[in-house]
Amino acid sequence: MAWLDNLSATQQFVLFSAIKIACVIGVLMPLFAYTVMAERRISAWIQDRIGPNRVGPFGLLQPMADGLKALLKEDFCPGHARKIYFWLAPAITVIPALLTIAVIPFGSKLGNQSMVIADLNVGILYTFGIVSLGVYGIVLAGYAANSKYPFLGGIRSSAQMISYEIAMGMSVIPVFMLVGSLNLSAVIGYQTGGLFSWLVFKQPLAFFIFMVSAFAETNRFPFDLPESEQELVGGYNTEYSSMKFAMFFMGEYFNMIASSAMMVTLFLGGWTLPFFGLDQPATTVGMGLLHIGIFFGKVIALLGLTIWVRWMWPRFRYDQLMDLGWRRFLPLALVNIVITAVILWMRS
């Protein structure tokens, strides 16, 4: 690898970052496809149906058939739509979801490269900033379609996402009071050494509020009021077809993956396991790969939980949703901050 050593530090940084980005996207795409697949199979299992099992062995090639179908269908743009926003909205939905993943440490080390695309010292603030941009895709989709149901979906979504962003932001503050840093690698470092140093055991209330708010932020059941098939015929994506519709789907699942990854990092110890010394940065390549495996295992477990929740709970009513966000979660999160502060103050 002599040519590698000849490169300057900046060039190496650019090269390795590009490789990491390519690998992460290369993993995310199949993960998205098979999360959709898993969703369909699990929903079928819960509702005592069979589900998609025709394409390939056990229906495993179904995502490819779906993708091909989305590409080949007619891409219809209604005459009364606002064209520019109608084209932009699906892209604006997907991009923030992808950008969120950039700061999440998905493994410890391979060689001497740390397995995170951008190790920012304001990691979590960056994430919240990007997540808060996610609302534009849906609002603009609702506006661009220029008809009642999408519009109502867009309005609902903007109110819902802003409300739950506040509860979500407040719920993680105790975590950072304990850790003393906004850097996500530091959060993982804090959670090493024993199962009970995982923040989910130290801050169970914060974890619960964060998880429920994450469901609301990603417009998943039981908070999928912006879509709400029965009242709004699909909400913001009513007028969309073919690949543009598929991109909204992609955005939703990328958001799910990103929020699961965030929960794993903040509360479930990230790439660490408290057994066999797996909570120390890897020294060999095998250990590094194992850490990446552990991280994705945890993410997949949380994705499974998200899917299970969707098919187990009925949808909230809109006033109940707002009530839960503003009058239950926000005060609870504030109380949690005060209690954590008092405990930290007593200890010091």
Next chain:
Amino acid sequence: MTMQDLMFYFFAALTLLFGVLVVVNPFSRNPITSAMFLVLTIASMAGLFVLLHAFFLAAVQVLVYAGAVIVLFLFVIMLLDVKEEERRKLKLAGLITGVAAVAAVLGIFLKVFSLGRTGLAANAAAAPLEGGTAPLGKLLFTEYLLPFEILSVLLLVAMVGVILLSKKDLR
């Protein structure tokens, strides 16, 4: 000219360009388009903050302004009659006050600039410019505690006022 200078001019030009497009967009008089260009203006300003190593400010800029305030703008615009705004002609009084306001800001800017760069540069060298979250928090809760508290009281007053205005029969 270093990479950093190039990036500065790039983001500064973008900020100005998008800022102009917010107010005088030759292609569209749609308020939604203006709001979206305001988002882009703020995003480019966040880029400028990053170049100053003020990562916290950059993140908060995107989080608060782009993520929350302008979403609320959009929310309000969508509930209003947008067509009326598109039909509205430019009024002379509006034009005069607008130009006067811009001229006043420009005057202050030039005044500051003519004070000489030596004073500014000396100050900048004295203060640590690394905008980490921890030093910022320490400063807010020690040196700038009073202004910080006054600001939060001001926000509280504004909030109470809004509640009072929106609920007419408050009894």
